[in-house]
Amino acid sequence: MKLECPNCHTTFQVDENHYAALLSQVKNKEFESELKQRMKELAEVQKAEAKARDLKAEKDLADKMAVKDKEIGCLAREIERLRGLIDNNDLQKKADKAAADAEMTRQLSELRSAKDKEISELSGKVDALKKQHELDIANERGKLKDDIHALDKEIADLNSQLKAQKLASENHELELKEQHKILMKAKDEEIERYKNLKSRLSTKMLGETLEQHCQNAFNLARSMGGFRGAYFEKDNEVSGGTKGDFIFRDYLEGEECLSIMFEMKNEDDRTVSKHRNEDFFAKLDKDRREKGCEYAVLVTTLEADNELYNEGIVDVSYRYEKMYVIRPQFFMAIISLLSQASKRGAQTIVSLRKELSVAKAQSIDITHFEERRDKFTAEFLKHIEGHCKKHDEAMTAVDKAIAAAEKQIEALRKIKDVFEASTKKLVRAGEVMENQFTIKKLTHGNPTMRAKFDEAHKQAAAQKDNLLSD
The missing domain is CATH 3.40.1350 (Trna Endonuclease; Chain: A, domain 1)
Incomplete structure (x- = not known):
């Protein structure tokens, strides 16, 4: 690419890379120059605007000061007027306060006398309630004693019943053992008789x-x-x-x-x-x-x-x-x-x-007890708690006694299961005896004995026919 100098008009040859570098240098120098010019103009404009703002602020401040001075004068005059009114009000307040104090003293005297009368009446009522409360506590204590006596009697009855049940269980166990022996003997006799008759x-x-x-x-x-x-x-x-x-x-x-x-x-x-x-x-x-x-x-x-x-x-x-x-x-x-x-x-x-x-x-019973309990005061609740504690102890003792009785029943059931298992084994042994020891099985593989038994059967049949014919 050929370029011509604007001053000497000399022409010289440059390639594309050198041309791009020269063009970039020219553009940068022009941009920086124009930027500096623009920044200078912007600074002058900002300076002028700041000066105008300062002048306007001074003028606004002067106007506000004038308005404030006017308001201060009005306020000073109002203060003087209010001071006069306050002095007049103080005299009136003192008079009103004296009258109010006298009225309050009179009302307090009346209230004190009424309160003393009410306190006297309440004291009489409190004494009457205390006497009634003590009477109720005495009555309830009597009822609690009766309930405790009834519970003690019930516990004694339950203990007697448990002893009777235990004795009955032991007797029943002995009876079961005896019946088992008798049944086993009868069964053996019946099996033997059945074999002979069959x-x-x-x-x-x-x-x-x-x-x-x-x-x-x-x-x-x-x-x-x-x-x-x-x-x-x-x-x-x-x-x-x-x-x-x-x-x-x-x-x-x-x-x-x-x-x-x-x-x-x-x-x-x-x-x-x-x-x-x-x-x-x-x-x-x-x-x-x-x-x-x-x-x-x-x-x-x-x-x-x-x-x-x-x-x-x-x-x-x-x-x-x-x-x-x-x-x-x-x-x-x-x-x-x-x-x-x-x-x-x-x-x-x-x-x-x-x-x-x-x-x-x-x-x-519990519903009635709760209805009575609601009538008692906090002091009586202590007696109720003591009664409930004794009741729980009694019920715990009863539960333990019942659990012991249940264990005895379970032991009797196990004994019964042992007897039943023994019965099954004996019956099985009887069946094996009956099935194994038959004439057919005993004579199997022994033709001599088989012939003897067949001959005995024929003789028995002949005798039976002779008896029928006679």
Whole structure:
């Protein structure tokens, strides 16, 4: 790029970078010069404006001073006028004050005499209230003594009842042990007798013998003091074309608490057409419903090799509501279990009713006590607190006695569970004896003994036929 000097008119060559640098230097110098000129002009303008403001402020101050001087003169004149008025008011105030003092003295005298009279009347009332208060305290102390005496008597009665309950529990435990021994002996004798009779009975006689066995077992338990008020008889009423074998009903305080429909099924080992227990479930459930019984129990010797029915009491409620299947040796056991469970529920209801009556009576007593307590003063509350403390101690003693009685009851329950477990083991041992020691199993693998027994059976059958023909 070519440039020409404006002074000497000399032309010289520059590249773009040098041209940009020269142009920047020219622009900076012009900008700084113009900036200095503008700042100088701005400073002169600000100086002139400040001078004008100062002149205006001086003029405004002079005007305000003149107005203030005028106001000060007016105020001085007003002050002089008010001083005159104040002097006149002071004289009037002194006169008014003297009159007010005289009136106040008179009113105070009247109030003092009225107050003395009122104090005298209140003193008489306070003396009367004190006398009445002392009389009320004496009366309440007498009532508290009566209440404490009644509580002491109640505690003594409860202690006597607990001792009597403890003695009754011990006697009941001894009776249960004795009954258990008798029942176990009777059961063993019955099992032995049943084994001897089973192989010699016909189908009808087998069924009748099972019924007789159950009836004898129940009568034996009743003769030893159990199920005194219970009903156990044959079901002789045909309903819907069928009927059960026995109906059991038990009562508590005049109301029925348990009812059971029994069906007895027995079968000889030599019977060709074998029946199954579940073949009789529908009929038994129908008989239970038509006779209005709560439970249904099938007492059976069918399916002798079925381990389910040989274990003990079998609950088949998944098929039919409240139905159980048992072997004959568990007949009294299931009656006892269902009876105890039903009576516990019925006794709980009776106990709850009695507790509700007692709670209502106690609620009424507490309400009356609170109504009397509200009439007493702070001094009498101390006596109430002492009485409440004694009452709480007595209730704590009663709770401890009840807890001890409950522990004894729990111990008796554990003893009962031990007896029941022992009974189950003995029954299981009897079943094993009955199942293992049969003629079939004893002669298995011994053809000589098998032939002897077959020959004995044939001779017995021949003798029976001869007797029938005669």
